[in-house]
Amino acid sequence: MDNRLIVSSSPHLRADDSINRIMRDVVIALLPATLAGIYFFRMGAVKVILAAIIAAVVTEAVIQKVRKQPVTINDWSAVVTGLLLAFNIPATAPWWLPVIGSIFAIAIVKHTFGGLGHNFMNPALAARAMLLASWPVPMTNWVTPGADAVSTATPLALISGTEAAGQALPSMVDLLIGNVGGCIGETSAILLILGGVYLIFRGVITPRIPVIYISTVAVLTFVLGGGFSLQYMIYQVLAGGLMLGAFYMATDYASSPVTPKGQVIYALGCGILTSIIRLYGGYPEGVSYSILLMNVAAPLIDKYTSPRVFGEVK
């Protein structure tokens, strides 16, 4: 034996999971909804998506270069952040809006707190909230899908009657496939669920957070939302970015609890907050703010939900 043996602490076998694989899976899961967004909103969507992703990747590279850290843009995590941000912006937005959002998400939310795994809020959602507060008009300039886009309102705004009263509600089928007004990625419930199932199947996420989140909203809007209307409930569940939020945003690793019990509480919290905002607040969507609020609470939840150690008597 002429070479030196490698000696290290056990285990000597590692799963082939990696950050790259996980992030790539998220991108794959988002692809169908991305294509649907492009199909429904045409060039506007392409522009926003590209601007957001490129800005996110470039920002990450620049920051890591400046700080002399290893550049990790090939781990796909900046791509995911950019894409998720683009999903939360209307296709009519000017190109600089997603660029500013991505820079904010990566530079401020992600890197000032120590980079991957240390952001206490979901970067894409925090950026969306920031954009919405600063540029409310272009951030809510919804159009009908298709080539002859005309101004419209989102289904939830329609059903709650806050805007554009008199416009016909979109059909349930349109809602399911995403043929409605809204942000680029939050419209096609069915494709978002498809991607979510893929993530669960690949072990990237557990069903815990999305299932509990969505069911909570379903139950609360059914019971409290105006007379046990099934139609109203289905509307609430399929529209307004709930699928996007529940499968892709609330499950963000860094900003959600790590303990199984904590995840249950967190998802319940998201569902309750979303329902309250939608039913009693002046704002028809509610998903992003609920998740952001629960993000802030996540470390606390983790702290109080330490699992019972095997064999521990409490």
Place this chain on the structure above:
Amino acid sequence: MGFLSFRGGVHPPHFKEATTRLKVEKAKEPAVVTIPLQQHIGAPCEPIVKVGDQVKVGQKIGETSAFVSTPVHSSVSGTVKQIARMLTPTGEAVCIVIESDGLNTVHENVIPKGDISNLSGKEILSIIKDAGIVGMGGAAFPTHVKLSPPPEKKIEEIVLNGAECEPYLTADHRLMLENPDDIIYGLKAMMKVLNVTKAYIGIEDNKPDAIESMKRAVEKESGIQVVGLHTKYPQGAEKQLIYACTKKEVPSGGLPMDVGVVVNNVGTAAAIANVIKTGMPLVERIATITGKGIKDPKNLLIKIGTPFKEIIEQCGGYNGNPGKVIMGGPMMGLAQYTDEIPAIKGTSGILVLSQEEARLPEPKPCIRCGKCVEICPAFIQPLYISAYALQNMHETAEKYNALDCIECGSCSFICPSKRPLLQSIRVSKREIIAKKRKTK
């Protein structure tokens, strides 16, 4: 049949195909054996032979009066050449080097001990102790210690571990197929020692033929039940195995005997049967020699003290340049610095990884995916313990129950960021225990 299990755990690839269907072969006679006087935790033995002495197979060559220890015996007949400190698979220890005369003359004391029906529990216990029998699963803890619970602990059942949940290893599997009767005989001896009437044999469901074989062997026995276990790592870990078989949870910080259970390996049972039936102490064992780095993987019956190098040569030698030589399985085994070390009682396998497989992954930052928490069979939170360990905050690590870690390695296995979680948790455990000793 519903298969039993525990909560948590991972599914590493099995890698057992290379050797599951290979009958156990007798290894070539070693020309020289090197027998360490310390092969497990506990007190080392003192040599009771001198350089130049003639010894025979089965002759006691080292012993001690300490309780947590076992004597060692010669595995060959020949001349004692050297007694000195040498490298062994578990670190440096005094070893007795014996040159074989090739005759394998058996020592006079090696005579059948009679039948368990005529032996008392006490007698069986002292036979086990004298024969140097230890846990054959890998940790090599002295068996007579496990079989001597303090009187206030009432033992109700024995769980025999045939899970063999470590990937690659097939030694126990082959034993269950080729020699089920000895396993049952040894188990009955242990039941007599502990005066219990109930026993379980837990086997993972990826070995249906072993489950069949053991079921056939217990057909006429009362009180012994073969249970199929879900194939999941670490199914063979003591506390997890007890939970799967009996649904009893060993208290945190406690021992199996606290819930009235004693766990032993199937290989240990067979070794006990062997000494009662033939009088031959523990001088050889079955080991699986396998991995991509081995040309011709095998299950071999090897003599204690045979150099790894010789054993590997019998398996066609190395396949290319070896990357890692591991004693035991890939999840809990010990990586070795060299192959010039002897096989010991705890050598359940020799696993050789290719250089590519052995390359250490580069750790990335924790992304808080929660996978390690999800799978930890001790239900602790590896990411936090490891983070505190790395900052030398061992007291906080203790608050997060670092001491409950069973060192199964599942967390390091699953971590997508390839963080050396268990490695850092081990550091913390060592620090915490050292501190506890000091303040005592």
